[in-house]
Amino acid sequence: MQISGAQMVIEALIAEGVDTVFGYPGGAIMNVYDEIYKQNSFHHILTRHEQAAVHAAEGYSKASGKVGVALITSGPGFTNAVTGLADAYMDSIPLVVISGQVPMSLIGTDAFQEIDAVGISRSCTKHNYLVTDASDLPRILKEAFYIAASGRPGPVHVDIPKDVTAQIAEFDYSIELNLETYKPHVKGNPRQIKKAMEAIAKAKRPIFYLGGGIVNSNAAYEVRDLVHATGIPAVETFMARGVLSHDDDLLISMLGMHGSYAANMAMSETDLVIGLGARFDDRVTGKLSEFAKNAGVIHVDIDPASISKLVKADFPIVGDVKNVVKEMLESVSLINPTKYEAWRETIRNFEELHPLTYHEDSDRLKPQWVIQRVGELLGDGANISTDVGQHQMWTAQFYPFTRPRQWISSGGLGTMGFGFPAAMGVKVASPDKISINFTGDGSILMNCQELMTAVEKKIPVINIILNNNYLGMVRQWQTLFYNKRHSQTDLSVQPDFVKLAEAFGGIGYRVHTKEEFDAALRDAVEKNIVTFIEVIVERLENVMPMVPAGGSLFNMMLLEKKEKK
Amino acid sequence: MQDESARRVISVIVVNEASVLSRITDLFSGRGYNITSLTVAPIPDSRYSRLTIVTSGSIRVIEQITKQLHKLIPVLKVYEHADLVEKEMALMKFPISENITDIATLCAAYNGKIVNVGDNVFIAMVADEPKRVENLLKIISKYNPKEIVRSGAVALER
Known part of the structure; x- marks a missing residue:
């Protein structure tokens, strides 16, 4: 059939069985958004930042095993998405990210919102395409999904100039792919x-x-x-x-x-x-x-x-x-x-x-306790996302994971701001499980605008902010390796996280004790609305044990032993 | 280790499409590999191009380069050459006042000749193994060449 490039994008997504797309519109991608307006085959979730759209697609993909899809505009829309592409590339997450581009006639003229998107994404995608003719689109989109999901998975970026999305051409998605140069080796010798x-x-x-x-x-x-x-x-x-x-x-x-x-x-x-x-x-x-x-x-x-x-x-x-x-x-x-x-x-x-453990020796709650407690209360019933830093390592150490795809975290790139949008994608992919995001007082501010998405689309992510008023992991290294010079890591000045959540229409809790935490978590699960549970935790707790960077595995810094009371 | 800086020649067969050369060079710069020279031209009657890349590194590094090149979607084949015929061309521009007979004789010994003569300058070319070209360029320097351009190596397995 003869349809426009924009319609081809929709038809290809439908043919690939996509049920959710995360994205953010803008000038160069408007033709595609016009077609999204007209269709009912898949959901579009409007995030409040392009980076979050890609992280949400990553979370969706990691929880479901399917290819995640994000849709963004040219220029800043694309550059905002680059962190997500790089994150997916490092962690081998299959994504197809489609960006708008300025019309072909303007490419290379420093046009409004023009950037060499494929030039930028080349080193942080498995493959990328600049589509110069709508008649190539069916093949390119089909290849994009195939390349993303096969072999070692990874993100594929498709950049489509605005005039190509308007161009009418033949659409036939039943074409056989002929990738002579790409044949992943799947059977072991x-x-x-x-x-x-x-x-x-x-x-x-x-x-x-x-x-x-x-x-x-x-x-x-x-x-x-x-x-x-x-x-x-x-x-x-x-x-x-x-x-x-x-x-x-x-x-x-x-x-x-x-x-x-x-x-x-x-x-x-x-x-x-x-x-x-x-x-x-x-x-x-x-x-x-x-x-x-x-x-x-x-x-x-x-x-x-x-x-x-x-x-x-x-x-x-x-x-x-x-x-x-x-x-x-x-x-x-x-x-x-x-x-x-x-x-x-x-x-x-x-x-x-030297068991993996910690000491409950402070007035404030220990972050490890919070993670273990969530494990006791929710266990298999929750999918666990994290941001990046100390809380992330403690979660990896102490959460009682029972199944694959329960654990969603930015490993290779270590992207602060990953957790909340990823946990939204996880919830969309796996609505029957509670979606937890363990985060820190540093990381959560890097995509807290997603409160709006979660409220609007009713995605009840429970964000557990382990607040130590520090960029804890960097602080830990400064304590251990920089003679306690805590350069730019003291986060004593902070927003009121409870009010922040409430300002968007979510729920906020601030907890200091075990009892308060249990009550807040129970309430958050019951209310089924996006929440921030701010847990005031011990400020100077270190992640232990630790192999200092470049050290040998058998030469670990260990948790100090304490007499049991 | 002598191995560390060993010179290697790699041929890469790629789909002849937009930005494929950047994919290759980005891979080298992104992963910190060296490129001594790189030549590229379409393979006649096919949709492929052939790149000849001269690089250096240990066996381990070259193995990684080969594998990483293979991972690029438009790359069909990667050969790391052991036994090959290798040629490089050089063009040299001299002031007309230099001894054209000497230069022509020298170039002839390296599969070359005088290819252009103008009012003020003349141009000579040679085509030989890269090592021999290097050798010639050393000798020729006493004839005050104004400009020299080398093509980079091309190679074929024997």
Whole structure:
């Protein structure tokens, strides 16, 4: 059929099964917004900032496993969205972000709201397109969705000049894609898998190193089967929280800079690292030359460039982790799960020596308690988003995750302001679960305008602000490594968070005690409106344990031991 | 380590489309890899272009470059050459007062000749292995060349 470029955008979104689009209109994208006005096939959620539109699309994608879609205008609309694109790129989140552009005739003339959008997004997207003719649009949009979701997922940006959205051309979405140069490798090499399984059978102290790729490939339940069938203990990366349930006997904990002592020691003492969809990020490995020094490495990843990038793999396996793990399960009888009892005992000893814990030794509430308490009260019933900083690490350490896609956080880019809009996207994708955003007094101000979106669209995100009147994580580093010179991190001057929430039509609570917190959380869940629960917490609490940047995993700063009262 | 600075030649076959060259060069600059020279031209009778990139780095770095290039959507193939025929061209401009016979003889030894003569200057060219071109350019410097332009290397696997 002959339709306009703008209509093609709508038709393509419908054909892709999109039910929600996050966005913000503006001059160059108006033709598309005019078509959105006329249609009833999907919801459009107007965020109050383009960055928030992309983060919401990320949250939606992470919770649902589907491609997230955001729609923005040219110039500042696009540049505001760049942080979201970069965030999605670092965390391999499939997005299609469509931006308006000035008309073709004005490109290159420094026109109003013109910016070289594809030039900017090139280094922070999996792929991008500038559409110069509406007849290319069906193919480009179809490719965009396919590229975003396949292989190692990532954001794809499509920039459409205003005249192209007005241009009439033939629309046929049933075209076959012919991407001769893009063929993701999804099936692992069977011989390599067999060799890897033999290596596991021979190992004395093997360890599963589980990464976020498992969540992306929807392989968590296959991985659980593999872990249980082999009896081999597992550590999770920050991105992999929820792959194993928190109460799984074989789950040690998170590893890395703020990983548990046991997880980091196990990683240091292992003789075989079985990496599944993890990328040996610097926050995980610490000092590379000391990382799992005496161990062989099996590395399963869909991205060949991730393999042997930082740690040399002895058994590289390129493939979708779900396929590979399924194939591993077929020869799992090679492995005798009783064989690792001594190794598991060693790890239990590490856990007993320095358990992941904190001291309740101050008048003010401890932030860790708040997170644990939410876990006790809501547990599996909540999806957990966070912003970035201390609260984020404490949530990763202390929340009792039970399932994949329960945990939504900005890992690679570490984007303050991610949490609230992401939690909105999570709620839209998963309305039956309570959507919590753990945040800090620093982060929440970086997208607090989204209160308006949440009120208008009735998206009842519960924002739990762990308020220590500091940019806590930077303050912690200043305390530890800059001789307590707390440069520009004291946030003693703050808005009234209760009134702030109320000003937009949400609900605010300020709590100082455990009783007040329980009451506020219960009320927030009942009221089912967007809320800020401001929790006044201990100001100088540090995230422990900690591997200082560039240090070795086995050289951790530990929580001071205290006599039990 | 001698390995660290080793010179490598990589050929990349890409879809000949808008901004594909920026994708390649952005990848090099974004990830901190070196480009010594880069040439690009369409492959006859196809929708592809061929880039020849001369770079340097350890085996590990080159492996990463190769993999990262492969990840770019419009990249069809990446070869890191081991056994190859490699050629580079150079054009040199001299004042007319310089010894044209000497220069022509020298250039002839490097598959070259005088290609243009004007009132005040003449231009010579050579086409040879990059190392030999380098060598010639050293020698030729005593004839006071006003300008020199090198094409960058192109290469084919044997």
